[in-house]
Amino acid sequence: MTFDQAGQPDLSVVIPVYNGERILAATMARLTGYLTSGTSEIIIVENGSTDKTLEVARQHAVDTPNVTFHVLQSQKGMGNALRTGIEASSGRRVLLTADDLPFGTDDLDEDKKLDPKPHIVIGSKAHKDSNIQRSPLRGLTTFGFKTLRQIILASRVGDSQGTLIVDGDWLRSMVERFDDPGFLFSTQVVYAAEKQGYSIVEVPVTLAPDDDPGETTIRTADVVKMFKGLLAMRRRRREFAAAPSTGTHAS
Known part of the structure; x- marks a missing residue:
C-alpha cells in the first residue's frame, strides 16, 4: 500500500530503532490502534542493531x-x-519519536488541540504541566544542556530533545543541513526553526510508566562533545537561518 502525491499522508511517524526487539512490536501496534482516522505512514529505521529488531519490524x-509501514x-x-526516515517521508507533518513511545500519545493528543498548527510542536519535558520523574543526575544533566543552549545558541525553547511534530515540507527541504549523527539532530531542527522565525509550541507530556528514568552516567567526554556540538551549531547560524529554496515560509 502506497500513497501517491494526490493522497499525501496527513502524518509521517519516524521511529529510529536500535536493539529494540523487545518493545518494537508493542509500539507498532499501539500506533496502528491510535491512527485510525486520516492517512498516516510509519517509518521504522533500524540503525545498527545486534538483535532481531529488523526481523521484528x-x-x-x-x-x-x-496506516502504511516502511522498514528501512x-x-x-x-x-x-x-x-x-525524514528523507523517505511524505506526510504533511512529521512526528519524530522514539521506539518506546516515551510519552505514549500525549504529544499527538495535545497537537490535536492546536488550531492553527504551529510549525513545530514539542512534547516537552520542560513544560510546567509535564509529569516527568527523573533521577537527580538526569535532571541536572537536562538543566545543564538547557543552560548551554541558552548561552551558546540564545535558544528560548525549554526542551529541544522531546518528541517533535514538524511541518513536513519544510523539514524535508532542510534535512541536508541537519547532519548531526547523534542526539543533537533534533536540536538542529529546533534551532533552525527558531532562527527562521517559525512558531514553536511546547506541550505537556507524561513519561510512560515503563520508561525507567534510571541513573545516567555522564562522562567528561560526553560534556565536551555536547559543548563542541553546540558551538559548531552557532558557527553555522547563518546557514540555519537561511530559508530553504523550496518549502513553506514563516508567517
Whole structure:
C-alpha cells in the first residue's frame, strides 16, 4: 500500500530503532490502534542493531486502511536514522519519536488541540504541566544542556530533545543541513526553526510508566562533545537561518 502525491499522508511517524526487539512490536501496534482516522505512514529505521529488531519490524509491518509501514535501515546513530526516515517521508507533518513511545500519545493528543498548527510542536519535558520523574543526575544533566543552549545558541525553547511534530515540507527541504549523527539532530531542527522565525509550541507530556528514568552516567567526554556540538551549531547560524529554496515560509 502506497500513497501517491494526490493522497499525501496527513502524518509521517519516524521511529529510529536500535536493539529494540523487545518493545518494537508493542509500539507498532499501539500506533496502528491510535491512527485510525486520516492517512498516516510509519517509518521504522533500524540503525545498527545486534538483535532481531529488523526481523521484528518486518514481521509486524502490516498495513491497515489508515496506516502504511516502511522498514528501512541506516548507519548507527539516532541522527542518521532520523535523517533517513525524514528523507523517505511524505506526510504533511512529521512526528519524530522514539521506539518506546516515551510519552505514549500525549504529544499527538495535545497537537490535536492546536488550531492553527504551529510549525513545530514539542512534547516537552520542560513544560510546567509535564509529569516527568527523573533521577537527580538526569535532571541536572537536562538543566545543564538547557543552560548551554541558552548561552551558546540564545535558544528560548525549554526542551529541544522531546518528541517533535514538524511541518513536513519544510523539514524535508532542510534535512541536508541537519547532519548531526547523534542526539543533537533534533536540536538542529529546533534551532533552525527558531532562527527562521517559525512558531514553536511546547506541550505537556507524561513519561510512560515503563520508561525507567534510571541513573545516567555522564562522562567528561560526553560534556565536551555536547559543548563542541553546540558551538559548531552557532558557527553555522547563518546557514540555519537561511530559508530553504523550496518549502513553506514563516508567517
